[in-house]
Amino acid sequence: MKAYTYIEHGRFGLLDKPNPALQDPRDAIVRVTLASICTSDLHIKHGSVPRAVEGIIVGHEMVGIVEAVGSEVRSVKAGDRVTVNVETFCGECFFCKRGYVNNCTDPDGGWALGCRIDGGQAEYVRVLHADQGLNRIPDTVSDEQALFVGDILATGYWAAKISEIVPDDTVLIIGAGPTGICTLLCARLKRPKRIIVCEKSPERRRFVREHYPEVLTVTPEACREAVLANSDRGGADVVLEVAGAEDTFRMAWECARPNATVVIVALYDRPQMLPLPDMYGKNLTFKTGGVDGCDCAEILRLIEAGEIDTTPLITHRYPLGRIAEAYDLFENRRDGAIKVAIDCTE
Ligand SMILES: [Zn+2]
Numbered sequence: 001m002k003a004y005t006y007i008e009h010g011r012f013g014l015l016d017k018p019n020p021a022l023q024d025p026r027d028a029i030v031r032v033t034l035a036s037i038c039t040s041d042l043h044i045k046h047g048s049v050p051r052a053v054e055g056i057i058v059g060h061e062m063v064g065i066v067e068a069v070g071s072e073v074r075s076v077k078a079g080d081r082v083t084v085n086v087e088t089f090c091g092e093c094f095f096c097k098r099g100y101v102n103n104c105t106d107p108d109g110g111w112a113l114g115c116r117i118d119g120g121q122a123e124y125v126r127v128l129h130a131d132q133g134l135n136r137i138p139d140t141v142s143d144e145q146a147l148f149v150g151d152i153l154a155t156g157y158w159a160a161k162i163s164e165i166v167p168d169d170t171v172l173i174i175g176a177g178p179t180g181i182c183t184l185l186c187a188r189l190k191r192p193k194r195i196i197v198c199e200k201s202p203e204r205r206r207f208v209r210e211h212y213p214e215v216l217t218v219t220p221e222a223c224r225e226a227v228l229a230n231s232d233r234g235g236a237d238v239v240l241e242v243a244g245a246e247d248t249f250r251m252a253w254e255c256a257r258p259n260a261t262v263v264i265v266a267l268y269d270r271p272q273m274l275p276l277p278d279m280y281g282k283n284l285t286f287k288t289g290g291v292d293g294c295d296c297a298e299i300l301r302l303i304e305a306g307e308i309d310t311t312p313l314i315t316h317r318y319p320l321g322r323i324a325e326a327y328d329l330f331e332n333r334r335d336g337a338i339k340v341a342i343d344c345t346e
């Protein structure tokens, strides 16, 4: 089969690889129909994910059709259309039982797919712990509608959930990249009084205004003043930091009101300063990533009910054979690219 592979630092390539086979009774093999490219794939390419293994097939955001299941798999069967979870988790350990699946203690637990175990920018993918890692897509939900459920939408949903937004809140979301927009979509479900999105790209600010006209958009330069002017309590009640840029961690706690919750969704390239003397007395609560992606069934239900729609994020489509071009477009954000869908059946 064709499989997009992490060859070495700085280089991915489309290689011919053997089709994956069941190796454990809890495995499933999924024929990938649609995959996507995530910023984390670029992090692997450029060496900022040290645990990524050279030679691995990349891709951790995909949907497909179950081809085969091991003897212990109960929740899906061959022929089911499914979303694949970015995280591998056993469902049984201390962390899994409490919903902290990102810290699953299974040797393959956490973000392993397309990083330490073969991923899904390929024709087929083996999914470990398939009862946990796969969710059936409702018949009325299309592949495109479900494409982001297992990764960026799971992240946005988790971030909104742990942020404990209440209806009276002013919420600041820093970053309107794909994950930022998914976070925005899930934060809206909590019906806060006001959402402010801070984003440096004019193109992305325009995208947010066009699709979510009730959201206030600001530039990083104007962010702090805009938050102060639009909050009743000297800052945002909840801040969600999804940008991971040079100054956005500082911006996150500076724009928060006293006793606010600051959720760090972003994956930073380098260590961040926590200047405790400067924030002393602000009594902030920080919550940090990565995602506990165990609410995919609920997310699919919300999509089916028309509460979440991420299809406007898919700005481009490519066949698997031209995935290198898709990466180039995505990485350089050409032509207004937000997310690229890769058709793995062509
Ligand atoms: Zn990702």
Ligand SMILES: [Zn+2]
Binding pocket: 089, 090, 091, 092, 093, 094, 095, 096, 097, 103, 104, 105, 106, 109
């Ligand atoms: Zn576990």
